[in-house]
Amino acid sequence: MDTGSYRYRICTTLHLEKKLLETIRSCSPDIIVITGDLVDSNHTNVEHAAAFVEEAVKVAPVYYVTGNHEYWLDPSENEQMMQGILAAGAYDLDDEAVRIEKGDSSFLLVGLDDQHLSDETLKNLLQEQKNELSIVLAHEPQYLQNYANAETDLVLTGHAHGGQIRLPFVGGIVAPDQGFLPEYTSGQYNSADTEMIVSRGLGNSIIPVRLFNYPEVVCVELRCKN
Numbered sequence: 001m002d003t004g005s006y007r008y009r010i011c012t013t014l015h016l017e018k019k020l021l022e023t024i025r026s027c028s029p030d031i032i033v034i035t036g037d038l039v040d041s042n043h044t045n046v047e048h049a050a051a052f053v054e055e056a057v058k059v060a061p062v063y064y065v066t067g068n069h070e071y072w073l074d075p076s077e078n079e080q081m082m083q084g085i086l087a088a089g090a091y092d093l094d095d096e097a098v099r100i101e102k103g104d105s106s107f108l109l110v111g112l113d114d115q116h117l118s119d120e121t122l123k124n125l126l127q128e129q130k131n132e133l134s135i136v137l138a139h140e141p142q143y144l145q146n147y148a149n150a151e152t153d154l155v156l157t158g159h160a161h162g163g164q165i166r167l168p169f170v171g172g173i174v175a176p177d178q179g180f181l182p183e184y185t186s187g188q189y190n191s192a193d194t195e196m197i198v199s200r201g202l203g204n205s206i207i208p209v210r211l212f213n214y215p216e217v218v219c220v221e222l223r224c225k226n
Helices: 017-026 046-056 068-072 075-088 121-126 141-149
Strands: 006-009 032-034 062-064 096-102 105-111 134-137 154-157 187-191 194-198 217-220
Touching (some): 017 046, 046 062, 046 075, 068 075, 096 121, 141 194
Antiparallel strands (some): 187 194
């Protein structure tokens, strides 16, 4: 599989929604994907999340899957957030698949609910689509082997916050569910014929600091082989 090139756009002003939207527009995307943790369960602002999605869908269609923080919300907050982003025009792709078409080309975009990353859900979603390029949205990167076992072509993930603190020749220092010196924190990884791209994301979580670890918006460019 040739996924072509992927390039990074760095968003240096986290709290300015306008700047983030300008960064997204500069990528001229055909679609926008959000791979979970649209809110921080410790500092929840569901209205802000919905307002961002409402503006993002004006740039391109938005596809969304849940992360762990959505499941850490109170049920009422989670319901409020989901209603808000759906009303804003986003597509909830949890355990769903949709075909994305442009010109004569197409691919299968598959989303995984954060609670179904390590079971057979992905294989079941892909079992009748073996001959089609598949791109999977999954919040957590540590399940790369499971994604590869399902014969996924490309996986887009986050969750690791870039390892919080990044050191030269070392990389990320700590990540959720991977502990110290995590394997998957930022950039491109491969297992068999599956490629995974891990975004460093935009914010913080339990550890409220990032060092040598700029937030980012990842732009992925797909190119067809001639």
